[in-house]
Amino acid sequence: MNAIISYHEISDFVEREFKVRPNFTTVDKKTIEVSYKPNMFMPAIAVKFHIEAMRRDVICMTYDCSAPTSMMIAGVVAFLEEKIPSGIDVNTTDKRVNIYVQRLNQLEKVLEYVTLSDISFEDNSVNIALSIV
Secondary structure: OEEEEEHHHHHHHHHHHHOOOOEEEEEEOOEEEEEEOOOOOOOOEEEEEEEEEEOOOEEEEEEEEOHHHHHHHHHHHHHOOOOOOOOEEEEOOOOEEEEEHHHOHHHOOHHHOEEEEEEEEOOOEEEEEEEEO
């Protein structure tokens, strides 16, 4: 089973929830760039996420960004550490993000019926492949 989520749909959700509208650009099938321009006087903040490895229970990603953006990410992660959902580990020293799918409470009911098979990035969407358990 495949789920396709458009970048526009993700941007709308983020804007509605956090009052920030990110832009998404596909670099290749396993790499996406997320950027945000705070205002016309500030340069855009951009982060590239690359899916390094994936199993049905964990998604291992690295991220690449400028030194100032990296320092901002480290500060935000330290500040929001208690609010980051259980199951998402951000290592700002190695620029790695591990998402432990089985530990995400928001997906608990869904994961009773499906497992994650693959994630890929297309021109305007994220494609998620799921297998029925």
